[in-house]
Amino acid sequence: MDGSAAPAPGNLPAALTGLVGRDDEIERLASLLRATRLLTVTGTGGCGKTRLALALAERRRPDFPDGAWWVDLAASTEHEHVATAVAAALGVAQSPGEEEAATVIRHLRPRTALLVLDNCEQVVAAVAVLIDRLLTSCPGLTVVATSREVIGVSGETVFRLGGLRLPDGDGAGAEAVELFLQRARTADPWFPATPDHADAVARLCRRLDGLPLAIELAAARVGVLGVAEIADRLDRDAAILRHPSRTAPARHQTLQATLDWSHRLLTEPERILFRRLSAFQGTFSLAAAEAVAAGAGIDPGEVVDLLAGLVVKSLVLPVGRGTGYRYRMLETIRQYGERTLALSGEREAVHAAHADFYLGLAEEARTGVEGSDQARWLDLMEAEHDNVRAVLRRDLPSRPHLRAGMTALMWPFWYRRxxxxxxxxxxxxxxxxxxxxxxxxxAVLTGAGVLAFLQCDYPIACERLSKARALYEEAGDLAGLATALQRLGSVAREEGRFADARRLHEESLAIWTELGDGAGVAASLDYLGFAAWLEGDAVRAVDLCRRAVAAFRASGRRQETAAAMINLGAATRLTGETGRAEAILRGSLEIARHLGYQEGIAWALHELALTLASAEPEPGAFGDVRAPEPGAAEGTTVAGMLRESLATHLALGDRWRVASVVESIAEIVTTPVAPRRAAALLGAADALRRTLGAPVPPAERPALTACVETLHAALGARAFADAWRGGETMTLDEMADAAVEAGGEEPAAGGPEPFDAYGLTGRELAVLRLVSRGMTNREIAGELHISAGTAGVHVSNILRKLGVTSRVQAAAMVRDAGPPGRAG
Structure with a gap:
């Protein structure tokens, strides 16, 4: 005897490819299999049910002394063939006159075995009957089934399988990306996994919802097309996803075939609902499905049961839990549904019903986001935002003014979020x-004017708002007129025309008072208070803003309350009550974060940072002006608050506040440690203000003047002027990069920067400084408010420019040359 162990009984097929990822799923399934006798792995076609079931069976095979047995039911089209297929897989001979199910039971009754039934969906009723008989008669039997539809047997444990884990940054550690790269190198052994490809691969994997089959089909095209080309073509033609293998199952050779397989299993009412649900983008509610999909073959009362059937068949996914259930289709499935909808001749009618529903919802939301139930309506419209976008993108000849009506209703939500x-x-x-x-x-011109103002395009804002004002006057619409006057007053305030701002806000206040509109009155008081504190009249500002806060609180308008509290907190700081100002501003920040009010978050952080800095007994003495150490929470230090504020205002496009925050960073963070950089930042902010036509407000001038005097003394007139002029030539991005780098070491006066010869940009210098501290791409991304993928690209460029091949070598260069960073 050679001592070798006998082969384990069973017929599990050999896997031709390795299983990528799914470690968590395997652990969970293995645990479930210890507690149940019927485990069904269900999910949409192409999600990897078969491969996962095979990996599970291989792992658990030692627990079943009589073997693990595999039965592929994909070719079984008749219900009576199911028992025959199982008997054939087990190698059991049928006795004369014995039915096949009885033969299988006779064989399995005394055994402890694992039976895997793969691809059960097209014969699910017969599978359910057979499994029920087997489990009742064979106490040592455990069954794993894979199906696009739940089997529906008592005692069944269902595991819903989704796509592979998707990338959240540069794709590092994402299972979907790993699978794509492995399969791409099969198609093209020289396929480069460079940072240049990272974003395109991540986008493609997200586009395919992490479905393994779809990713494999896409990767097979790598030898012919670039990754970005594949992603772009998918939006026009899903037929590009075709498998080159001649031996792959027909249903897996194209994504279309996979979905055709699922579609054929639907009843006719389910097919109607399925194609109509493709009108939805993102997630949708049951109420929306009933409103859009009912009619012409489907009664409204049938929708819930038909929708449940599509969920059971893995064509629609439930999202959320409990009372918050919503539904969605994977994008590949939704596009298939769109094609069937186009072929049905129903598309325009369904899209019109979809548009009508969301226009009605937007009308309700317009009132809701300005009332006491603000937070709920903001969250609801956030959930429905993809559907609103779908309405705006579609051209419906029967609804010529639909886009204008939707935008007029939606702009307050867009502003708040x-x-x-x-x-x-x-x-x-x-x-x-x-x-x-x-x-x-x-209404559209008002929204366009407000958004132009928020992004500091003052001439466009004035033109749009003035046209709206004329239309409101022509129509005798006093509420609309008061709104336009308020917004024109805001433009005047940022342009430094404070007398005009006061006049316009007072005119608006008079109209709101005449109309008896308490919220309008509160808004005008708040705007007047805002102008007052910017002018430096802190006492008047506190009085006006306190009244506005009280009125907004009484009406339940939390977002408006948060904005008015920022004005109140800023004005209170100017009176010297820094402790009270801090409490007010922290309260505002809490409300703004709860509502997702981005402008309010950024603005409150800026004013809170100024308040904390002004409360310090010795300017520059507090220990949080530099960048926080790795792991410290951003926004918990003065420097962190200013960086977060700057990043958000930049993302919004609010350049007026960008200039103000950059000046604050120069004054508080940079001047003590990098005076040349501080002078350059002030020069850049000054150039931006001149471009905008928005001078420094009187309330902010004393701090700026004191900072300039300090920098003059530290640098001397010539060096200060040189640094200032250097800042004036910065682009907006370069200014932001320089501000984000604030807190770095100041190089020796008069000496060249140690890394000037390598041609590193300002952002690359900031990244290099963090690389030298041992940070990962993800940590760098968090520090600089960029994506991990972008950080990875910067690191790659830095290594290339420095002529090194590793981060360790780059860090060693930093240690030898001194900390990188430019002051001017």
């Missing part, structure tokens, strides 16, 4: 339509 860039794009498109009703044109 910080969608400035997107909002301006939609509003400007709608504003170009001069044929709409007068009231609608005025």
């Amino acid at each position: 910080g969608y400035y860039h997107e909002a301006r794009s939609w509003l400007e498109q709608a504003a170009a339509d001069a044929d709409g009703p007068r009231e609608l044109r005025a």
Whole structure:
């Protein structure tokens, strides 16, 4: 005897490819299999159920002395063939006159075995009957089933399998990316995994929802197309996802075939609902499905049961738990549904019903986001935002003014949640339509003017708001007129025309008072208080803002309360009550974060940082002006608050506040440690203000003047002027980079920067400084408010420019040359 162990009984097929990822799923399934006798792995076609079930069976095979047995039911189209297929896989001969199910039971009754039934969906009823008989008659039997539909047997444990883990930054550690790279190198052994490819691969994997089959089909195209080309073509033609293997199952050779397989298993009412649900983007509610999909073959009362059937068949996924259930389709499935909808001839009618539902919801939300139930409506419209976008993108000849109506209703939400860039794009498109009703044109122009103001395009803001004002006056719409006057007053305030600002806000206040509109009155008081504290009249500002806060609180308007509290806190700081100012500003920040009010978060952080800095007994003595150590929470130090504020204002496009925050960073963070950089930042901020036509407000001038005097004394007039002029030539991004780097070491006066010869940009110098501290790409991303993928690209460029091949070598260069960083 050679002493070798006998082969384990069973017929598990050999895996031709390694299993990528799924470690957590395998652990969970192995645990479940110890506690149940029927475990069904269900999920949409192509999610990897078969491969996962095989890995599970291989892992648990030692627990079953009589073997692990595999039965592929993909070819079984008749219910009576199921027992036959199981008997054949077990190698059991049928006795004369004995039915096949009885033969299988006779064989398995005395055995402890694992039976895996793969691809059960097209014969699920027969599988359910057979499994029930087997489990009842064979006490040592455990069954694992894979199916796009739940089996529906008593005692069944269901495991819903989704896609592979998706990338959240540069794709590092993401299972979907790892699978793509492995399969891409099969198609093209020289496929480069460079930072240049990282974003494209991550985008493609997200586009494919992490579905293993779809990723493998996409990777097979790498030898012919670039990754970005594959992703772009997918939006036009999913037929590009075709498997080159001649031996792959027909249903897996194209994504279309996989979905055709699932579609054929639906009843006709389910098919109707399925194609109509493709009108939704992102997630949707049951109420939305009932409103959009009912009619012409589906009664409203049938929708819930049909939807449940699509969930059971893994074509629709539930999202959320308990009372918060919503639903979604994977994008690849939704696009398949769109194609069937187009072929059905129902597309325009379904899209019109979809548009009507969301226009009605937007009308309710417009009132809701300005009322006491603000937070709920903001969250609801956030959840529905993808569907609103879908309405705006579609051209419906039967709804000529739909886009204008939707944008007029949506801009207050977009403002509150910080969608400035997107909002301006939609509003400007709608504003170009001069044929709409007068009231609608005025509302669109108001929104367009407000968003232009928020991004500091003051001439455009004035033009849009002035046109809206004229239309409101023509229509006799006093509320609209008061709104336009308020917003024109805000433009005047930022341009430093304080007398005009006061006049416009007072005119607005008079109209709101006449109308008896308490919220309008509070808004005008708040705007007047804002102008007062910027002018330096802190006592008047406190009085006005305190009244505004009280009125907003009484009406339950939390976002407006938060904004008014920032004005109140800033004005209170100017009176010298820094402790009270801090409490007010922290309260505002808490509300703004709860609501997702991005402008309020950034603004409150700025004013809170100024308050904390002004409360310090010895300027520059507090120990948090430098960048926090790795692991410290951003936004918990003065420097961190200013960086977070700057990043958010930059993302919003609010350049007026960008200039103010950069000046604060120069004054508080940079001057004590890097005076040349501080002078350059002030020069950059001054150039930005001149471009905008927005001078430094009187309330902020004393701190700026004191900072300039300090820098003059530290640098001398010539060096100060040189640094200032250098700052004036910075782009907005370069200024932001320099501000983010604030807190670095100041190089020796008069000496060249140690890394000037390598041509590193300001952002690359900041990244290099963090690399030298041992930070990972993800930690660098958090520090600099960029994506991990972008950080990785910067690191790659830095290594190339320095002529080294590793981060360790780059860090050694920093240690030898001294800390990198530019002061001017």
